Amino acid sequence: MRAIVVGTGAGGATAARELALRGFEVLVLEAGKPFRPFTRNISWAAPLRRVGALGGERTISRLFPAMETRRSSEDLVLVRGLAAGGCTVLSCGNLVRADNGLKDMGVDLAPEFEELERLIGVTTVPRPRWRPLSAAMFDAAAKMDLSPAPTPKAVDLSGCVSCGLCELGCARGARWDSRRFLGDALRAGATVRYGTPVRKVVVEDGRARGVLAGRKGAPERMRADAVVLAAGGIGNAQVLKSSGLRAEDRLWADIVLTVGGRSASARMLGEPPMVWYARRDGYMLSPYIDILSHWFHGPWRKVPVGDRVGLMVKLADEGNGRVNADGTVEKPVSEMDRVRLDGAAGLARRLMEGVGVEGPFVEGMLNGGHLGGTVPLARCDAATMHPSTLPEGLWAADLSLAPRSEGLPTMLVAAALALRVARLIPLRRT
Ligand SMILES: Cc1cc2nc3c(=O)[nH]c(=O)nc-3n(C[C@H](O)[C@H](O)[C@H](O)COP(=O)(O)OP(=O)(O)OC[C@H]3O[C@@H](n4cnc5c(N)ncnc54)[C@H](O)[C@@H]3O)c2cc1C
Structure with a gap:
């Protein structure tokens, strides 16, 4: 079975790792580049800051392209983080259990939380x-x-x-980010292509068959038995709508x-x-x-x-x-x-x-910077973790699945949702 995983953030890296460990042939497509923390000395900018000459918040994206504002x-x-590791490379490293609205609909992520906390290490x-x-x-x-x-x-x-x-990237490598899971996936045989944004999901006979990815004018067609969207609350919705598929106008951001x-x-x-x-x-x-x-x-x-x-x-x-x-x-x-x-x-x-x-x-x-809610799970999806709005063969595995905002750190819930989804994919072959 060949799976394409879109994105390398909390959800994508977790799903890629799990699928690769389960023997899938995994191709990971990441829009951003390999991540480098921001280490330049910007003390020269302090006088400019005092007089407001630095411009608005978009300046940071020019100095540090991994951070999109x-x-x-x-x-x-x-x-959002647009680079290998997604938003996790910009995170403060907080690892908190957050599951607003999920348990009520029958999605109890306690086992995944526990497993991920053990794997990542919490202090x-x-x-x-x-x-x-x-x-x-x-x-x-x-x-x-x-x-x-x-x-x-x-x-x-x-x-x-x-x-x-922390938000400028951990130059010491002391803070966990999802590139560690991506590394596990690669060691288990997955491959990754950076700078390769997914433009559309290819759906034929009501089933996802692959994606169009890469250059906007001339995207490449890539085939897969399962397509796992983990491009975040914004990325997933954009890809779905570009493909003529449904995403909900329910984005939240904490x-x-x-x-x-x-x-x-x-x-x-x-x-x-x-x-x-x-x-x-x-x-x-x-x-x-x-x-x-x-x-x-x-x-x-x-x-x-x-x-x-x-x-x-x-x-x-x-x-x-x-x-x-x-x-x-x-x-x-x-x-x-x-x-x-x-x-x-x-x-x-x-x-x-x-x-x-x-x-x-x-x-x-x-x-x-907690972007979720655009492919929200409903009560009827609790057992399959496959939103009924998506065609067969197409999955979401990130924070876009979380139906309600948290007001809490969201890396762990994004990874936990992805882990649960990745384990159900092999069981739903049609
Ligand atoms: C500054 C900041 C600090 C944060 N601090 C914390 C914290 O301390 N603790 C915590 O729990 N949470 C924190 N968060 C939130 C947390 O990091 C995110 O909620 C979590 O990473 C979401 O996971 P995700 O997989 O849904 O999306 P992301 O981690 O955003 O991953 C999405 C990935 O998809 C890629 N992508 C997007 N579009 C495409 C496309 N079309 N094709 C291919 N790839 C695409 C992106 O480049 C990215 O790699 C922080 C967020 C920010 C912005």
């Missing part, structure tokens, strides 16, 4: 490695009954130098709003990001310096990075986004999301004030 509405920036950053202000905010959160906990991390702490810049305050010599970049988190109803709080806001968001400009304090709100947002066949995305911040963000940001601010963080408190750029 785009506005899905005036006030929301969507971020927490010990408190002596936290910056004093993060520790103080943790204690304040506990006093406010917010039940904070150290964040589970997929990081080898002996190799982590606490540079605080909107991030980081509240910025000031405290002299806080040096929050001297610790791994998000060392603790507090789960609330529909969102989480976590200490975090938002790189995009620091470099490109006007209201954040006045404070140097060493004095900046950030507390992130990550909101489970409404699934109200639409991906078009040309890859453009429309996703506004809904009124309800705005109200909930305001409430959570108020709490973040009170927490910071409680430990002596000073104002002016400024909101960061609204951004979202």
